[in-house]
Amino acid sequence: MIPAMPAVTASRTRQASHAVLRFGLVAAMGVVTALILIAGVWASWDAAPYVMLTKGREHGTVTVTDCSEDTCTGPYTPVSTGSTPRERVVIARTAAVREGQTYTVIVKPGTDEVLRSGPAGILHAWAPLGGALLLASVVVAGGLRRPRVAWVLAGAGVALLTAVSLTA
Incomplete structure (x- = not known):
């Protein structure tokens, strides 16, 4: 050293x-x-992108008529122009979705799946x-x-x- x-x-x-x-x-x-x-x-x-970026998307309401373990279904009534009514759309079953209730929704493009819209939809997303x-x-x-x-x-x-x- x-x-x-x-x-x-x-x-x-x-x-x-x-x-x-x-x-x-x-x-x-x-x-x-x-x-x-x-x-x-x-x-x-x-x-999130569907409920936050809503321009050009199909807007409407869904009245939940039937719920299974994971999803709920009901008829879709369009609110926006160019949107078509549907006899049955699917919405995810959460604590916020109940049978008999009507929710404002946005249709996911190319599917029969809908997502809640507005502030509630953004928060849930x-x-x-x-x-x-x-x-x-x-x-x-x-x-x-x-x-x-x-x-x-x-x-x-x-x-x-x-x-x-x-x-x-």
Whole structure:
């Protein structure tokens, strides 16, 4: 060993390895958080563009007459010009869809599937993102040790899901 160079101590080596492990943990939890949020947006995007970008789409109402385990059906009455009446359209069965009720809807192009329109439809379309925000808040709080950011994510998720339940 050269006398002018300090000896590498075990504590410095331990500190360096601890820093590398901490960086790996933060990177892994960051990736998990990003994947959860991307999955929430992906799940929401199945319906969101139809209810948010409504120009040129078929608008109407559906009166729910029959419900199965996953879907409800009923006759479609058009409201917009160019839309055709249908004897039977399908709407996803959620807590917000009940038999005998009439809902304003938008027809998914090329199908007999309809989605709720207006503010209720937009909120219902983004509901999966609300759940993803709640789940991501747990990962951010526990894995990233960022409680303030976690509270913001959780608050946004709770606000979104509360708004969805209030528009039922």
